[in-house]
Amino acid sequence: MSGAALKPSILVAGNCNAGVLRNALSHLGILTDSAELHYAPPDPALWDQELKAAASRCVICFLQVRRDTRKFEEWLISCLPAGCKVVRFPPGIVLSLWPFVMDDPRNPPAIMPTLAEGPYPRPLTNRFILDNLAKGDSAETAAARFLDLDLSKYGDFDRLHALSLTLLRSIEKDCDLVLADFVERSMQKERLFLSPGHPTGIVFAQIIGQMIDAIGLKPSGTVDALLQRLRAFRGVGTYEAPIHPAVSAHFGLLWTDDLVYRHFQEGSFTHDEYVRRFARFAYTPDYYEGIRLLDEGRPRDAVPFLRKAVDANPTSPQFHLSLCEAATSLHDPSLLATITHRAVAACSGDGSLWLQRARACFEAGDQEAALQATDQALALGADPQATWQLHAWVLERLGRREEAAAAAPRHSWFRSREAPLRPLVEPTGGEFGRSWVRHPRGF
Amino acid sequence: MNTEESFGRVAGILSAMFGIDEASVTRKMTADDVPSWDSITHVYVILEIERLLGLCLDTEAVFALENVGDLADLVARSSQAKPA
Numbered sequence: 001m002s003g004a005a006l007k008p009s010i011l012v013a014g015n016c017n018a019g020v021l022r023n024a025l026s027h028l029g030i031l032t033d034s035a036e037l038h039y040a041p042p043d044p045a046l047w048d049q050e051l052k053a054a055a056s057r058c059v060i061c062f063l064q065v066r067r068d069t070r071k072f073e074e075w076l077i078s079c080l081p082a083g084c085k086v087v088r089f090p091p092g093i094v095l096s097l098w099p100f101v102m103d104d105p106r107n108p109p110a111i112m113p114t115l116a117e118g119p120y121p122r123p124l125t126n127r128f129i130l131d132n133l134a135k136g137d138s139a140e141t142a143a144a145r146f147l148d149l150d151l152s153k154y155g156d157f158d159r160l161h162a163l164s165l166t167l168l169r170s171i172e173k174d175c176d177l178v179l180a181d182f183v184e185r186s187m188q189k190e191r192l193f194l195s196p197g198h199p200t201g202i203v204f205a206q207i208i209g210q211m212i213d214a215i216g217l218k219p220s221g222t223v224d225a226l227l228q229r230l231r232a233f234r235g236v237g238t239y240e241a242p243i244h245p246a247v248s249a250h251f252g253l254l255w256t257d258d259l260v261y262r263h264f265q266e267g268s269f270t271h272d273e274y275v276r277r278f279a280r281f282a283y284t285p286d287y288y289e290g291i292r293l294l295d296e297g298r299p300r301d302a303v304p305f306l307r308k309a310v311d312a313n314p315t316s317p318q319f320h321l322s323l324c325e326a327a328t329s330l331h332d333p334s335l336l337a338t339i340t341h342r343a344v345a346a347c348s349g350d351g352s353l354w355l356q357r358a359r360a361c362f363e364a365g366d367q368e369a370a371l372q373a374t375d376q377a378l379a380l381g382a383d384p385q386a387t388w389q390l391h392a393w394v395l396e397r398l399g400r401r402e403e404a405a406a407a408a409p410r411h412s413w414f415r416s417r418e419a420p421l422r423p424l425v426e427p428t429g430g431e432f433g434r435s436w437v438r439h440p441r442g443f
Numbered sequence: 444m445n446t447e448e449s450f451g452r453v454a455g456i457l458s459a460m461f462g463i464d465e466a467s468v469t470r471k472m473t474a475d476d477v478p479s480w481d482s483i484t485h486v487y488v489i490l491e492i493e494r495l496l497g498l499c500l501d502t503e504a505v506f507a508l509e510n511v512g513d514l515a516d517l518v519a520r521s522s523q524a525k526p527a
Contacts, residue, residue: 067482095486102487103479105462122479127460127487159493162502163486170506171482196483 006036009054010215013040013076014064016236017092017199017207021062024208027226030217035059042072055079061086062211065174087214089177089207092199093168094192096161096251097243099151101196102127106281114292115264119283123195123241124263128154129279143279147272151246161251177210179203191255194234194262195241201233238264242274265291265318284309284319291322299329310342317343317350324356336360344373351380355387362394370394444496444522450515456492457511460484470512498522 010031012022022039025031038054040047042064047055055061058080063073065088077086095101104125107118128149132142168180183192183203192203205227212223240261248256260268266283276282290305306323313319320343327336340357347353358373374391378384388407395404444452450470458465461477461484474480480488489505492498492514498521508514 093483095483099490102460102484122483156490156494159499160486160490163489163505166502167482167486167506170503 006053006057007034008059009036009038009057011038011040011055011058011061011063011080013061014042014066014089015091015197017197017204018042018062018064020204020233020236021207021211024204024226024230025211027229028212028217028222030220030222031215040076042066042069044072044075052079056081058084060084060215062214063088064091065089065171066091067171085214087177087211088175089211090168090171090175090179091197092179092193092203092207093164093197094183094187095164095167095196096157096187097193097247097253098123098196098241099155099157099160099244099247100127100129101125101241102130104130114288114295115283119264120278120281121239123197124239124278126275126278129275133279139279139281140276143276146275146279151244152250157247157250176214177207179206182206188252189254194237195239198236200235201230204233205230238262240268242269242271245271265316265322266313267316267318284312284316286312287316287319287322290326294322294326294329299326302326303330303335310346314342314346317347317353320347320350320353321356324353324360328356328359333360333363337364344376349380351377351382351387354380355382355390358387358390358394362390362397367394367397371398444519446516446519449519449522450512452496453492453511453515453518456495457488460488460491468511470510470515472511473509492518496522 010025012018012025019039019041022037026037031037036054036057038051040051040055055076056079061076061080061084063076063086065073080086101122102125103122104118104120107120107125126146129142129146132145133139137145165180165184168183172178172180186192186202190202191200193199208230209227217223240263242261243253243256243259245256247253260270261274262268263274263277264283265287266277269277286305287309290302290309293299293302293305303323303326306319306326310316310319310323320339323339324336324343327339336356337360340353340360343353344350344357354373354377358370358377361367361370361373371391371394374387374394377387378391392404392407395401395407454465454468457463457468457477461479463477474485485505489500493500496518498518500517500521504517505514508517
Protein backbone atom coordinates (compact mmCIF):
# COMPACT_ATOMS: atom_id res chain seq x y z
CA MET A 1 0.00 0.00 0.00
CA SER A 2 1.17 3.48 -0.80
CA GLY A 3 1.74 5.69 2.18
CA ALA A 4 0.65 8.78 0.27
CA ALA A 5 -2.55 10.21 1.67
CA LEU A 6 -5.38 10.56 -0.78
CA LYS A 7 -6.89 13.98 -1.18
CA PRO A 8 -10.26 14.67 0.36
CA SER A 9 -13.04 14.84 -2.14
CA ILE A 10 -15.85 17.16 -3.15
CA LEU A 11 -18.86 15.45 -4.69
CA VAL A 12 -21.47 17.05 -6.90
CA ALA A 13 -24.40 14.66 -7.10
CA GLY A 14 -27.43 14.88 -9.34
CA ASN A 15 -28.52 14.85 -12.96
CA CYS A 16 -26.72 16.35 -15.95
CA ASN A 17 -26.78 19.78 -14.29
CA ALA A 18 -24.56 18.40 -11.54
CA GLY A 19 -22.07 17.12 -14.11
CA VAL A 20 -21.73 20.63 -15.52
CA LEU A 21 -21.33 22.12 -12.06
CA ARG A 22 -18.62 19.63 -11.14
CA ASN A 23 -16.71 20.35 -14.33
CA ALA A 24 -17.08 24.06 -13.78
CA LEU A 25 -15.69 23.81 -10.25
CA SER A 26 -12.78 21.76 -11.59
CA HIS A 27 -11.55 24.91 -13.35
CA LEU A 28 -10.63 26.37 -9.96
CA GLY A 29 -7.07 25.33 -9.26
CA ILE A 30 -7.41 26.42 -5.66
CA LEU A 31 -9.98 23.63 -5.26
CA THR A 32 -8.30 20.93 -7.32
CA ASP A 33 -4.99 21.51 -5.54
CA SER A 34 -6.50 20.40 -2.27
CA ALA A 35 -9.40 18.15 -3.21
CA GLU A 36 -10.61 15.72 -5.84
CA LEU A 37 -13.80 16.75 -7.57
CA HIS A 38 -16.24 14.04 -8.58
CA TYR A 39 -19.56 13.93 -10.34
CA ALA A 40 -21.94 11.45 -8.72
CA PRO A 41 -24.80 10.26 -10.93
CA PRO A 42 -28.13 9.79 -9.18
CA ASP A 43 -28.13 6.02 -9.44
CA PRO A 44 -25.99 3.78 -7.20
CA ALA A 45 -25.68 1.28 -10.05
CA LEU A 46 -23.60 3.86 -11.93
CA TRP A 47 -21.13 4.32 -9.09
CA ASP A 48 -17.77 2.58 -9.53
CA GLN A 49 -15.32 1.69 -6.76
CA GLU A 50 -13.37 4.91 -7.28
CA LEU A 51 -16.46 7.00 -6.73
CA LYS A 52 -17.46 5.03 -3.65
CA ALA A 53 -13.96 5.51 -2.24
CA ALA A 54 -14.17 9.22 -3.03
CA ALA A 55 -17.50 9.44 -1.22
CA SER A 56 -15.85 7.97 1.88
CA ARG A 57 -13.32 10.85 1.83
CA CYS A 58 -15.87 13.53 1.04
CA VAL A 59 -15.63 16.84 2.88
CA ILE A 60 -18.33 18.69 0.95
CA CYS A 61 -21.14 17.06 -0.94
CA PHE A 62 -23.27 19.22 -3.20
CA LEU A 63 -26.48 17.27 -3.48
CA GLN A 64 -29.15 18.11 -6.02
CA VAL A 65 -32.58 17.76 -4.43
CA ARG A 66 -35.28 16.34 -6.64
CA ARG A 67 -38.66 15.06 -5.69
CA ASP A 68 -38.10 11.87 -7.62
CA THR A 69 -34.78 10.80 -6.10
CA ARG A 70 -35.36 10.78 -2.35
CA LYS A 71 -34.16 7.18 -1.99
CA PHE A 72 -30.92 8.03 -3.77
CA GLU A 73 -30.39 11.02 -1.50
CA GLU A 74 -30.77 8.83 1.58
CA TRP A 75 -28.38 6.26 0.13
CA LEU A 76 -25.82 8.92 -0.77
CA ILE A 77 -25.87 10.44 2.70
CA SER A 78 -25.21 6.96 4.14
CA CYS A 79 -22.04 6.76 2.00
CA LEU A 80 -20.59 9.99 3.36
CA PRO A 81 -18.30 10.18 6.40
CA ALA A 82 -19.38 11.86 9.60
CA GLY A 83 -18.66 15.55 9.48
CA CYS A 84 -19.06 15.84 5.73
CA LYS A 85 -20.85 19.07 4.89
CA VAL A 86 -23.90 18.46 2.71
CA VAL A 87 -25.05 21.43 0.64
CA ARG A 88 -28.34 20.89 -1.13
CA PHE A 89 -29.17 22.67 -4.35
CA PRO A 90 -32.24 22.66 -6.61
CA PRO A 91 -32.42 21.34 -10.15
CA GLY A 92 -32.68 23.88 -12.93
CA ILE A 93 -36.30 23.56 -13.95
CA VAL A 94 -38.52 26.08 -15.65
CA LEU A 95 -41.65 24.98 -17.45
CA SER A 96 -43.22 28.38 -18.03
CA LEU A 97 -42.21 28.73 -21.67
CA TRP A 98 -43.39 25.33 -22.83
CA PRO A 99 -47.12 24.74 -22.29
CA PHE A 100 -47.46 21.43 -24.17
CA VAL A 101 -44.79 19.13 -22.79
CA MET A 102 -45.63 15.44 -22.51
CA ASP A 103 -44.10 12.13 -23.57
CA ASP A 104 -44.33 11.33 -27.25
CA PRO A 105 -45.60 7.78 -27.86
CA ARG A 106 -43.75 7.78 -31.19
CA ASN A 107 -40.47 8.24 -29.37
CA PRO A 108 -39.33 4.90 -27.97
CA PRO A 109 -36.36 5.26 -25.63
CA ALA A 110 -32.95 4.14 -26.84
CA ILE A 111 -34.06 4.13 -30.45
CA MET A 112 -30.36 3.84 -31.13
CA PRO A 113 -27.30 4.15 -28.88
CA THR A 114 -26.19 7.46 -30.33
CA LEU A 115 -29.61 9.00 -29.82
CA ALA A 116 -30.34 7.54 -26.44
CA GLU A 117 -33.31 9.74 -25.60
CA GLY A 118 -34.89 9.25 -28.99
CA PRO A 119 -35.26 12.03 -31.56
CA TYR A 120 -38.06 13.79 -29.68
CA PRO A 121 -37.57 13.48 -25.93
CA ARG A 122 -40.19 14.91 -23.62
CA PRO A 123 -38.98 18.55 -23.57
CA LEU A 124 -39.46 18.75 -27.34
CA THR A 125 -42.94 17.35 -27.48
CA ASN A 126 -46.15 19.13 -28.25
CA ARG A 127 -49.24 17.53 -26.77
CA PHE A 128 -51.59 19.67 -28.82
CA ILE A 129 -50.12 18.27 -32.02
CA LEU A 130 -49.98 14.72 -30.69
CA ASP A 131 -53.67 14.89 -29.74
CA ASN A 132 -54.59 16.06 -33.21
CA LEU A 133 -52.46 13.40 -34.86
CA ALA A 134 -54.26 10.85 -32.71
CA LYS A 135 -57.57 12.23 -33.97
CA GLY A 136 -56.47 11.56 -37.54
CA ASP A 137 -54.87 14.81 -38.67
CA SER A 138 -52.01 14.54 -41.13
CA ALA A 139 -48.70 15.92 -39.91
CA GLU A 140 -49.14 19.01 -42.10
CA THR A 141 -52.65 19.64 -40.82
CA ALA A 142 -51.72 19.09 -37.17
CA ALA A 143 -48.80 21.48 -37.47
CA ALA A 144 -50.89 24.08 -39.28
CA ARG A 145 -53.65 23.78 -36.67
CA PHE A 146 -51.12 24.48 -33.92
CA LEU A 147 -49.45 27.35 -35.75
CA ASP A 148 -52.85 28.95 -36.37
CA LEU A 149 -53.98 28.45 -32.78
CA ASP A 150 -54.64 31.52 -30.66
CA LEU A 151 -52.56 30.27 -27.78
CA SER A 152 -53.50 33.15 -25.55
CA LYS A 153 -57.06 31.80 -25.51
CA TYR A 154 -55.96 28.20 -25.12
CA GLY A 155 -53.53 28.26 -22.25
CA ASP A 156 -53.03 30.24 -19.07
CA PHE A 157 -49.35 31.06 -19.24
CA ASP A 158 -49.33 32.93 -15.95
CA ARG A 159 -50.79 29.90 -14.22
CA LEU A 160 -48.12 27.64 -15.72
CA HIS A 161 -45.48 30.13 -14.64
CA ALA A 162 -46.87 30.24 -11.11
CA LEU A 163 -47.00 26.45 -10.87
CA SER A 164 -43.48 26.16 -12.28
CA LEU A 165 -42.05 28.60 -9.74
CA THR A 166 -44.01 26.99 -6.92
CA LEU A 167 -42.57 23.61 -7.88
CA LEU A 168 -39.06 25.04 -7.76
CA ARG A 169 -39.72 26.83 -4.48
CA SER A 170 -41.24 23.70 -2.95
CA ILE A 171 -37.98 21.90 -3.75
CA GLU A 172 -35.95 24.83 -2.46
CA LYS A 173 -37.51 24.45 0.96
CA ASP A 174 -35.12 21.50 1.37
CA CYS A 175 -32.16 23.31 -0.19
CA ASP A 176 -29.29 25.52 0.96
CA LEU A 177 -28.88 27.14 -2.45
CA VAL A 178 -31.75 28.78 -4.32
CA LEU A 179 -32.72 29.65 -7.85
CA ALA A 180 -36.41 30.54 -8.13
CA ASP A 181 -36.12 34.24 -7.27
CA PHE A 182 -33.30 34.63 -9.76
CA VAL A 183 -35.33 32.89 -12.45
CA GLU A 184 -38.36 35.06 -11.77
CA ARG A 185 -36.24 38.20 -11.81
CA SER A 186 -34.17 37.41 -14.90
CA MET A 187 -36.33 35.34 -17.21
CA GLN A 188 -37.57 38.25 -19.25
CA LYS A 189 -34.22 39.74 -20.11
CA GLU A 190 -31.95 36.70 -20.38
CA ARG A 191 -32.22 33.25 -21.83
CA LEU A 192 -32.00 30.98 -18.80
CA PHE A 193 -33.11 27.66 -20.23
CA LEU A 194 -32.78 25.82 -23.52
CA SER A 195 -35.56 23.45 -22.54
CA PRO A 196 -37.52 22.79 -19.33
CA GLY A 197 -34.69 21.02 -17.46
CA HIS A 198 -31.67 22.28 -19.35
CA PRO A 199 -30.29 25.58 -18.08
CA THR A 200 -27.95 27.91 -19.91
CA GLY A 201 -24.63 29.02 -18.47
CA ILE A 202 -26.32 32.02 -16.85
CA VAL A 203 -28.15 29.71 -14.46
CA PHE A 204 -25.04 27.62 -13.86
CA ALA A 205 -23.08 30.76 -12.98
CA GLN A 206 -25.79 31.64 -10.48
CA ILE A 207 -25.50 28.26 -8.77
CA ILE A 208 -21.70 28.09 -8.95
CA GLY A 209 -21.47 31.50 -7.29
CA GLN A 210 -23.47 30.13 -4.35
CA MET A 211 -21.40 26.92 -4.29
CA ILE A 212 -18.20 28.93 -4.09
CA ASP A 213 -19.64 30.86 -1.16
CA ALA A 214 -20.63 27.58 0.51
CA ILE A 215 -17.10 26.23 0.10
CA GLY A 216 -15.78 29.41 1.66
CA LEU A 217 -13.62 30.57 -1.23
CA LYS A 218 -12.92 34.28 -1.28
CA PRO A 219 -13.69 36.38 -4.35
CA SER A 220 -10.80 36.38 -6.81
CA GLY A 221 -9.97 37.03 -10.42
CA THR A 222 -10.03 33.30 -11.07
CA VAL A 223 -13.51 32.98 -9.65
CA ASP A 224 -14.71 35.99 -11.62
CA ALA A 225 -13.21 34.56 -14.80
CA LEU A 226 -14.95 31.24 -14.24
CA LEU A 227 -18.31 32.92 -13.65
CA GLN A 228 -17.84 35.05 -16.73
CA ARG A 229 -16.98 32.03 -18.83
CA LEU A 230 -19.91 30.11 -17.44
CA ARG A 231 -22.31 32.88 -18.31
CA ALA A 232 -21.19 32.51 -21.92
CA PHE A 233 -21.71 28.74 -21.87
CA ARG A 234 -24.46 27.82 -24.31
CA GLY A 235 -26.10 25.37 -21.95
CA VAL A 236 -26.85 21.74 -21.38
CA GLY A 237 -27.88 19.40 -24.10
CA THR A 238 -27.91 19.17 -27.84
CA TYR A 239 -31.46 20.26 -28.34
CA GLU A 240 -33.51 23.34 -27.61
CA ALA A 241 -37.25 23.44 -27.10
CA PRO A 242 -38.94 25.96 -29.39
CA ILE A 243 -40.81 28.82 -27.75
CA HIS A 244 -44.12 29.82 -29.29
CA PRO A 245 -44.18 33.50 -30.29
CA ALA A 246 -47.35 34.00 -28.23
CA VAL A 247 -45.55 32.75 -25.13
CA SER A 248 -42.61 35.02 -25.83
CA ALA A 249 -44.95 37.97 -26.32
CA HIS A 250 -46.90 37.16 -23.18
CA PHE A 251 -43.82 37.22 -20.97
CA GLY A 252 -42.19 40.06 -22.89
CA LEU A 253 -39.07 38.01 -23.54
CA LEU A 254 -36.36 40.27 -24.89
CA TRP A 255 -34.14 37.57 -26.38
CA THR A 256 -36.28 35.49 -28.71
CA ASP A 257 -36.16 37.60 -31.88
CA ASP A 258 -34.76 35.56 -34.77
CA LEU A 259 -33.98 32.69 -32.41
CA VAL A 260 -33.46 29.31 -34.01
CA TYR A 261 -33.61 26.11 -32.03
CA ARG A 262 -31.17 23.28 -32.25
CA HIS A 263 -32.38 19.73 -32.78
CA PHE A 264 -29.53 17.34 -31.97
CA GLN A 265 -27.18 17.32 -34.98
CA GLU A 266 -30.03 17.89 -37.41
CA GLY A 267 -29.44 21.61 -37.50
CA SER A 268 -31.22 24.62 -36.07
CA PHE A 269 -34.71 25.63 -37.06
CA THR A 270 -37.15 28.46 -36.58
CA HIS A 271 -40.11 27.84 -34.30
CA ASP A 272 -42.45 27.10 -37.19
CA GLU A 273 -39.97 24.79 -38.92
CA TYR A 274 -39.42 22.97 -35.66
CA VAL A 275 -43.15 22.50 -35.18
CA ARG A 276 -43.59 21.09 -38.67
CA ARG A 277 -40.62 18.76 -38.22
CA PHE A 278 -42.03 17.57 -34.90
CA ALA A 279 -45.38 16.83 -36.48
CA ARG A 280 -43.60 14.77 -39.16
CA PHE A 281 -41.35 13.18 -36.52
CA ALA A 282 -38.51 14.30 -38.75
CA TYR A 283 -34.98 13.20 -38.06
CA THR A 284 -32.20 11.45 -39.96
CA PRO A 285 -31.54 7.90 -38.72
CA ASP A 286 -28.69 7.40 -41.20
CA TYR A 287 -26.65 10.05 -39.44
CA TYR A 288 -26.84 8.42 -36.04
CA GLU A 289 -26.02 5.02 -37.51
CA GLY A 290 -23.09 6.61 -39.33
CA ILE A 291 -21.56 8.15 -36.22
CA ARG A 292 -22.10 4.90 -34.34
CA LEU A 293 -20.02 3.11 -36.95
CA LEU A 294 -17.48 5.92 -36.88
CA ASP A 295 -17.19 5.57 -33.12
CA GLU A 296 -16.62 1.85 -33.59
CA GLY A 297 -13.66 2.64 -35.83
CA ARG A 298 -15.45 1.63 -39.02
CA PRO A 299 -15.22 4.76 -41.19
CA ARG A 300 -15.56 2.80 -44.45
CA ASP A 301 -18.92 1.46 -43.28
CA ALA A 302 -19.89 4.84 -41.90
CA VAL A 303 -19.36 6.84 -45.08
CA PRO A 304 -22.41 5.52 -47.02
CA PHE A 305 -24.71 6.26 -44.07
CA LEU A 306 -23.25 9.71 -43.57
CA ARG A 307 -23.51 10.45 -47.29
CA LYS A 308 -27.20 9.53 -47.20
CA ALA A 309 -27.63 11.73 -44.12
CA VAL A 310 -26.02 14.69 -45.88
CA ASP A 311 -28.22 14.10 -48.92
CA ALA A 312 -31.30 14.10 -46.68
CA ASN A 313 -30.30 17.15 -44.68
CA PRO A 314 -27.60 19.14 -46.50
CA THR A 315 -27.85 22.18 -44.23
CA SER A 316 -26.62 20.45 -41.10
CA PRO A 317 -22.98 21.45 -40.49
CA GLN A 318 -22.55 18.55 -38.10
CA PHE A 319 -23.60 16.01 -40.71
CA HIS A 320 -20.94 17.35 -43.06
CA LEU A 321 -18.38 17.48 -40.28
CA SER A 322 -18.93 13.84 -39.38
CA LEU A 323 -18.65 12.83 -43.02
CA CYS A 324 -15.40 14.80 -43.23
CA GLU A 325 -14.12 12.98 -40.16
CA ALA A 326 -14.95 9.63 -41.72
CA ALA A 327 -13.27 10.59 -45.00
CA THR A 328 -10.21 11.84 -43.12
CA SER A 329 -9.95 8.48 -41.35
CA LEU A 330 -9.91 6.74 -44.73
CA HIS A 331 -6.88 8.78 -45.89
CA ASP A 332 -8.51 9.34 -49.27
CA PRO A 333 -7.61 12.89 -50.41
CA SER A 334 -9.86 12.71 -53.45
CA LEU A 335 -12.91 11.72 -51.39
CA LEU A 336 -12.11 14.35 -48.79
CA ALA A 337 -11.78 17.03 -51.45
CA THR A 338 -15.20 16.16 -52.88
CA ILE A 339 -16.88 16.02 -49.51
CA THR A 340 -15.40 19.24 -48.16
CA HIS A 341 -16.18 21.09 -51.38
CA ARG A 342 -19.83 20.19 -50.98
CA ALA A 343 -19.75 20.94 -47.26
CA VAL A 344 -18.59 24.54 -47.54
CA ALA A 345 -20.91 25.12 -50.47
CA ALA A 346 -23.88 23.99 -48.37
CA CYS A 347 -22.79 25.54 -45.05
CA SER A 348 -20.58 28.45 -46.01
CA GLY A 349 -20.91 30.10 -42.61
CA ASP A 350 -19.35 27.28 -40.64
CA GLY A 351 -15.71 27.80 -39.72
CA SER A 352 -15.12 24.18 -38.74
CA LEU A 353 -16.06 23.04 -42.21
CA TRP A 354 -13.77 25.62 -43.80
CA LEU A 355 -10.96 24.21 -41.68
CA GLN A 356 -11.79 20.74 -43.02
CA ARG A 357 -11.79 22.19 -46.52
CA ALA A 358 -8.39 23.77 -45.91
CA ARG A 359 -6.98 20.45 -44.73
CA ALA A 360 -8.34 18.69 -47.80
CA CYS A 361 -6.83 21.28 -50.14
CA PHE A 362 -3.53 21.12 -48.26
CA GLU A 363 -3.42 17.33 -48.60
CA ALA A 364 -4.35 17.60 -52.27
CA GLY A 365 -1.51 20.05 -52.87
CA ASP A 366 -3.74 23.00 -53.78
CA GLN A 367 -2.15 25.48 -51.40
CA GLU A 368 -3.79 28.60 -52.84
CA ALA A 369 -7.21 27.11 -52.17
CA ALA A 370 -6.02 25.95 -48.75
CA LEU A 371 -4.92 29.46 -47.90
CA GLN A 372 -8.28 30.92 -48.85
CA ALA A 373 -9.99 28.25 -46.79
CA THR A 374 -7.89 28.95 -43.68
CA ASP A 375 -8.70 32.64 -44.07
CA GLN A 376 -12.39 31.77 -44.12
CA ALA A 377 -12.00 29.40 -41.18
CA LEU A 378 -10.28 32.08 -39.10
CA ALA A 379 -12.87 34.68 -40.03
CA LEU A 380 -15.65 32.30 -38.99
CA GLY A 381 -14.16 31.39 -35.62
CA ALA A 382 -12.79 27.91 -36.28
CA ASP A 383 -10.44 26.37 -33.72
CA PRO A 384 -7.66 29.01 -33.71
CA GLN A 385 -4.84 26.67 -32.72
CA ALA A 386 -5.45 24.19 -35.50
CA THR A 387 -6.27 26.83 -38.08
CA TRP A 388 -3.26 29.07 -37.45
CA GLN A 389 -1.02 26.02 -37.48
CA LEU A 390 -2.37 24.92 -40.84
CA HIS A 391 -2.23 28.50 -42.11
CA ALA A 392 1.48 28.61 -41.30
CA TRP A 393 2.12 25.28 -43.01
CA VAL A 394 0.29 26.40 -46.13
CA LEU A 395 2.29 29.62 -46.30
CA GLU A 396 5.45 27.57 -45.88
CA ARG A 397 4.48 25.35 -48.81
CA LEU A 398 3.80 28.44 -50.88
CA GLY A 399 7.29 29.64 -50.14
CA ARG A 400 6.02 32.65 -48.20
CA ARG A 401 8.38 31.97 -45.36
CA GLU A 402 8.23 35.34 -43.65
CA GLU A 403 4.46 35.22 -43.46
CA ALA A 404 4.63 31.62 -42.30
CA ALA A 405 7.07 32.60 -39.58
CA ALA A 406 4.68 35.36 -38.52
CA ALA A 407 1.70 33.00 -38.51
CA ALA A 408 3.38 30.19 -36.59
CA PRO A 409 3.63 32.04 -33.27
CA ARG A 410 -0.09 32.77 -33.46
CA HIS A 411 -0.58 29.07 -32.98
CA SER A 412 1.65 28.90 -29.92
CA TRP A 413 0.33 32.25 -28.71
CA PHE A 414 -3.19 30.90 -28.65
CA ARG A 415 -1.96 27.76 -26.95
CA SER A 416 -0.15 29.68 -24.25
CA ARG A 417 -2.83 32.29 -23.68
CA GLU A 418 -5.86 30.04 -23.64
CA ALA A 419 -5.77 26.87 -21.61
CA PRO A 420 -7.33 23.96 -23.48
CA LEU A 421 -11.03 24.07 -22.81
CA ARG A 422 -12.35 21.30 -20.68
CA PRO A 423 -15.89 20.32 -21.51
CA LEU A 424 -18.37 21.82 -19.11
CA VAL A 425 -20.60 18.83 -19.64
CA GLU A 426 -19.83 15.40 -18.29
CA PRO A 427 -19.13 13.24 -21.35
CA THR A 428 -21.01 10.22 -20.10
CA GLY A 429 -24.56 10.37 -21.39
CA GLY A 430 -25.74 9.66 -24.88
CA GLU A 431 -26.70 13.24 -25.32
CA PHE A 432 -24.27 15.26 -23.28
CA GLY A 433 -20.71 16.24 -23.84
CA ARG A 434 -19.73 14.48 -27.00
CA SER A 435 -21.27 16.91 -29.37
CA TRP A 436 -20.16 19.86 -27.31
CA VAL A 437 -16.58 18.71 -27.57
CA ARG A 438 -16.85 18.12 -31.28
CA HIS A 439 -18.70 21.23 -32.20
CA PRO A 440 -18.41 23.70 -29.37
CA ARG A 441 -20.07 26.64 -31.05
CA GLY A 442 -23.25 24.79 -31.83
CA PHE A 443 -24.91 25.69 -35.07
CA MET B 444 -68.80 18.16 -8.06
CA ASN B 445 -68.60 15.48 -5.37
CA THR B 446 -65.54 13.35 -4.77
CA GLU B 447 -66.88 10.47 -6.84
CA GLU B 448 -67.49 12.71 -9.82
CA SER B 449 -64.16 14.46 -9.44
CA PHE B 450 -62.36 11.12 -9.23
CA GLY B 451 -64.00 10.08 -12.51
CA ARG B 452 -62.93 13.30 -14.23
CA VAL B 453 -59.40 13.09 -12.86
CA ALA B 454 -59.11 9.43 -13.89
CA GLY B 455 -60.20 10.33 -17.41
CA ILE B 456 -57.66 13.12 -17.69
CA LEU B 457 -54.84 10.95 -16.33
CA SER B 458 -55.82 8.19 -18.73
CA ALA B 459 -55.66 10.56 -21.69
CA MET B 460 -52.43 12.22 -20.63
CA PHE B 461 -50.45 9.12 -19.74
CA GLY B 462 -52.06 6.65 -22.12
CA ILE B 463 -53.18 4.35 -19.33
CA ASP B 464 -56.40 2.40 -18.94
CA GLU B 465 -58.91 4.58 -17.09
CA ALA B 466 -60.14 1.53 -15.17
CA SER B 467 -56.65 1.02 -13.77
CA VAL B 468 -56.67 4.40 -12.04
CA THR B 469 -57.46 4.06 -8.34
CA ARG B 470 -57.65 6.49 -5.47
CA LYS B 471 -54.51 4.94 -3.99
CA MET B 472 -52.52 5.23 -7.19
CA THR B 473 -49.45 7.45 -6.83
CA ALA B 474 -47.14 9.14 -9.32
CA ASP B 475 -44.64 6.35 -8.68
CA ASP B 476 -47.10 3.93 -10.29
CA VAL B 477 -47.02 5.78 -13.61
CA PRO B 478 -43.59 5.81 -15.29
CA SER B 479 -44.02 9.22 -16.93
CA TRP B 480 -45.55 10.95 -13.93
CA ASP B 481 -42.78 12.95 -12.32
CA SER B 482 -42.62 16.39 -10.80
CA ILE B 483 -42.49 18.02 -14.23
CA THR B 484 -45.45 16.21 -15.77
CA HIS B 485 -47.32 16.77 -12.51
CA VAL B 486 -47.41 20.47 -13.32
CA TYR B 487 -48.94 19.73 -16.72
CA VAL B 488 -51.45 17.36 -15.14
CA ILE B 489 -52.59 20.13 -12.82
CA LEU B 490 -52.71 22.63 -15.66
CA GLU B 491 -54.82 20.29 -17.79
CA ILE B 492 -57.23 19.52 -14.94
CA GLU B 493 -57.65 23.22 -14.31
CA ARG B 494 -58.17 23.96 -18.01
CA LEU B 495 -60.67 21.20 -18.65
CA LEU B 496 -62.63 21.62 -15.42
CA GLY B 497 -62.40 25.40 -15.26
CA LEU B 498 -60.82 25.40 -11.83
CA CYS B 499 -57.86 26.95 -10.10
CA LEU B 500 -56.47 24.53 -7.53
CA ASP B 501 -54.61 25.64 -4.43
CA THR B 502 -51.06 26.12 -5.69
CA GLU B 503 -49.30 24.95 -2.54
CA ALA B 504 -51.65 22.01 -2.09
CA VAL B 505 -51.00 20.55 -5.55
CA PHE B 506 -47.39 19.83 -4.57
CA ALA B 507 -48.35 18.18 -1.30
CA LEU B 508 -50.64 15.49 -2.68
CA GLU B 509 -50.00 11.87 -1.76
CA ASN B 510 -52.11 10.05 -4.33
CA VAL B 511 -54.85 10.31 -6.93
CA GLY B 512 -57.49 10.26 -4.20
CA ASP B 513 -56.01 13.39 -2.67
CA LEU B 514 -56.01 15.02 -6.08
CA ALA B 515 -59.66 14.11 -6.66
CA ASP B 516 -60.59 15.45 -3.23
CA LEU B 517 -58.75 18.70 -3.94
CA VAL B 518 -60.61 19.00 -7.24
CA ALA B 519 -63.93 18.38 -5.49
CA ARG B 520 -63.21 20.98 -2.80
CA SER B 521 -62.11 23.49 -5.39
CA SER B 522 -65.21 22.95 -7.53
CA GLN B 523 -67.48 23.38 -4.51
CA ALA B 524 -65.71 26.59 -3.54
CA LYS B 525 -65.98 27.95 -7.08
CA PRO B 526 -68.56 30.71 -7.38
CA ALA B 527 -71.55 29.67 -9.47
